[in-house]
Amino acid sequence: MLIKKIVILFSGEGSNLENLLKKLHKKSFKSFQVEVVSAITNNPDAKGIQKAKNLGVDTIILNHKTFKSREEFDTKLVETIKNLEVNLTVLAGFMRILTPIFTNEIKAINIHPSLLPLFKGANALERSFDSDMKVAGVSVHDVVSEIDAGEIIMQRCFDKKEMDFDNFKSKIHECEHEIYYKAVLKVLKI
Numbered sequence: 001m002l003i004k005k006i007v008i009l010f011s012g013e014g015s016n017l018e019n020l021l022k023k024l025h026k027k028s029f030k031s032f033q034v035e036v037v038s039a040i041t042n043n044p045d046a047k048g049i050q051k052a053k054n055l056g057v058d059t060i061i062l063n064h065k066t067f068k069s070r071e072e073f074d075t076k077l078v079e080t081i082k083n084l085e086v087n088l089t090v091l092a093g094f095m096r097i098l099t100p101i102f103t104n105e106i107k108a109i110n111i112h113p114s115l116l117p118l119f120k121g122a123n124a125l126e127r128s129f130d131s132d133m134k135v136a137g138v139s140v141h142d143v144v145s146e147i148d149a150g151e152i153i154m155q156r157c158f159d160k161k162e163m164d165f166d167n168f169k170s171k172i173h174e175c176e177h178e179i180y181y182k183a184v185l186k187v188l189k190i
């Protein structure tokens with residue numbers, strides 16, 4: 001059976017990381033098996049580290065605070081990912097702005113908690129909730145040097161109705177978990 005390898009990058013809670021591992025790691029699809037060869041975090045205290053471990057995946061810690069510059073961090077990140085020889089890099093709540101050192105070398109996708117191209121960048125969830133729009137949603141997109149501006153791969157939207165913020169946040173995460181693994185399979189052409 002052919003194996004398609006991915007690496008997942010995260011910074012905090014790791015709910016998307018956990019969901020991707022449950023849906024994809026060592027699972028067979030048609031003639032392919034997906035293997036999450038490693039996770040990578042920039043945050044030594046990220047809750048996702050234990051979540052990955054519980055599901056049999058180790059996390060490489062690259063603490064950005066120990067690097068002199070964004071460029072030096074990205075250079076090490078690129079080297080680490082290249083050594084893993086993956087088919088795809090999956091960003092799941094990886095809270096670092098990436099320079100062209102990364103985006104020119106690594107094929108990566110990201111999940112963003114808004115209906116892009118609306119609400120790019122930080123606090124997208126809050127800005128989407130506060131907006132006058134009647135719908136909200138999530139987007140999976142290619143990672144390019146301009147933040148949240150790569151080609152859109154998959155989206156899911158919902159009616160905001162009279163939701164309070166906690167319900168809204170839960171619905172965003174529910175949508176993320178519904179589509180992200182499907183987007184990974186689509187990009188891997190499985």
Ligand code: GRF
Binds near residue numbers: 014092094112113
């Ligand atoms: C998600 O809402 C994702 O869209 C954003 O960061 C959040 C990460 O959440 N980029 P988690 O760590 O996967 O729980």
